[in-house]
Amino acid sequence: MRVADTIFALSSGGLPSGVAIIRISGPETRNAVTNLCGRVPSPRRASLLSIRNRNGEKLDDGIILFFPGPNSFTGEDCAELQIHGGRATVKAVLTSLGELQGLRGAEAGEFSRRAFENGRMDLVEVEGLADLIAAETEMQRRLAAEHASGGLSRLYDSWAKRLTHARAMIEAELDFADEEDVPGSVASSIWADMRILEKEIINHLGSARAGEIVRDGLKVVIAGPPNAGKSSLLNHLAKRDIAIVTDIPGTTRDILHVDLDLSGFAVRLYDTAGLRETEDIVEREGIRRTRLSMEEAHLVLLLSDMPTSDWASWLGTYRGPVIRVHTKADKTTATWPDGAVDATISVQTGVGMSELLDAISRYLPDLEAGSSLALPTRRRHLENLQAASAEIASALSMTDTGLDIQAEHLRLAGQALGRVTGRVDVEDLLDVIFSEFCIGK
Incomplete structure (x- = not known):
């Protein structure tokens, strides 16, 4: 990486947009702003200036900010050009910057890397x-x-x-x-x-576990035998059709997931292949992936629409927390053994869904509002x-x-x-x- 170069890039995200911000950093920043705008604004004071290419053609009017080093994001001389966010306008300004001596487009993360190398930020x-x-x-x-x-x-x-x-x-x-x-x-x-x-x-x-869950989300695997309602539950929680739902066993072959925002935490739900003995090679691969997903999960929702007390046969080697869920409560009237389930739901009527979400929430980190998240x-x-x-x-x-x-x-x-x-x-x-x-x- 050539630290002596002056770098530039669009820093404000996708186009088109109401405003686009182009960032410049490096020793040639002053010269770049002078070439495009005619002068360098006073430090940290916004100025409305015309932006022109080297032929004098006006490209746009924009708000120009200049931050002399070391008191800038990167620790070097920096500037920001706030211009209209049309694709053609942004392309024209970036092209004009690229034509200036000593300037080049920034690499991924290069502004932040320079901030680190110049002591403005540490790695954390x-x-x-x-x-x-x-x-x-x-x-x-x-x-x-x-x-x-x-x-x-x-x-x-x-x-x-x-x-x-x-x-x-x-x-x-x-x-x-x-x-x-x-x-x-x-x-x-x-x-x-x-x-x-x-x-x-x-x-x-x-x-560390709490930090992992906050940053990457609580990983919840929906498991159980075929046709237990796993895909229907995923679709209900996602409020859209993510997974294919049919009466044919073994429909789900690959791992599908959806992200939810639950009490301010990210929760990632995984729909998995039904757990059963099968000779179908593709379905067996799906079941193998289900087992792997369960081993990596923070929580497993184990579903069944038929009374059972033998949940362990579906869990395999998984030994983490489990919520046993009786599904299709609107369709079945069979009696379940005492204490055999932790939640009873129906995605058709909505029965038990809020209670299920409350049960999942109990596995989120207990972090008080306003507490440190170090x-x-x-x-x-x-x-x-x-x-x-x-x-x-x-x-x-x-x-x-x-x-x-x-x-x-x-x-x-x-x-x-x-x-x-x-x-x-x-x-x-x-x-x-x-x-x-x-x-x-």
């Missing part, structure tokens, strides 16, 4: 920004906003500072043990705090936090190996935390992280 904040753009529910928005604003980073930075302080105390004892103002032992001053820190990290890791959400977060916890545990347990060895384990714990925020050793992560962004970000 960058990931939070990406999640904020993609957020579809209120809890996803809150989680992403917490991360993008640095809430999670501040927690990790506070832990890193405690590790640094502990190492400093150890170094002081090792190097200046004869000095009167240096404690004779660091045990009472830092090891108690390291035990507390280890517990804090372990408790934080315990919230939760780990990505696998790399978990792996590095687990590594930090393990190194602290090693430092605490190696009381007979010497303070220098213990200090080395604390240094490795600090490095692991640093890899979460991007303070150390992150070059191999950058291409993956920033490739998830849209071009104008």
Whole structure:
């Protein structure tokens, strides 16, 4: 990536639109604005200017903003051209920018990557920004906003500072043990705090499931025998025909899903192939995929329209939470064994549907309104936090190996935390992280 280049891109989404925003960042930003608009506006003050190509032809009138570095999103000189959002107009302005010396179109996530490289954001904040753009529910928005604003980073930075302080105390004892103002032992001053820190990290890791559900949604698999009403339930909840519904067993062969917004959380419902013994090769593959989906689920809705107490035969090796659902309540009058079902529904009459949704809601994280959402959400977060916890545990347990060895384990714990925020050793992560962004970000 050529950081010396000045980059530009449409940053405001799809066209046509009422207003389109073109972002520019880099050392040639001032010259680019001067070439197109005749002058550079005062910093951070909106100016209405005409935009012209190099032949002097007027392309549009727009609001122009200039942000001198380092006080900009990327830390470089930046500008925004707010123009009319017609496809031809935007194309003409982008073409004119591309004709200027030293300018090129931005790569995916390049503006945010420059913000990271120039110290304007850390990796957790960058990931939070990406999640904020993609957020579809209120809890996803809150989680992403917490991360993008640095809430999670501040927690990790506070832990890193405690590790640094502990190492400093150890170094002081090792190097200046004869000095009167240096404690004779660091045990009472830092090891108690390291035990507390280890517990804090372990408790934080315990919230990873909640973070996963908030960010990616509660994964709910609808399972059961053929013709139990799985596809009908999916269509009812989606309020449209997602799955084919017939009286012929085995209609569903592949995994279908629909996303719901339930109490501000994303809930992803999966319709699956009916569970039964079959010689049909395609249906057997569908059942195999059903089993895999169940193993990855946070919750299984196990459906049956006929009385049964032998739900376990359908669950297979799945051992997670289950809601047993009696379907087609409007059509069957058979008596069910006591305690055999958790919910009774009919998609035709709507009976029991609100109670079923309430039952699903009980498996959502219990997060109070206004509470902090400083939760780990990505696998790399978990792996590095687990590594930090393990190194602290090693430092605490190696009381007979010497303070220098213990200090080395604390240094490795600090490095692991640093890899979460991007303070150390992150070059191999950058291409993956920033490739998830849209071009104008």
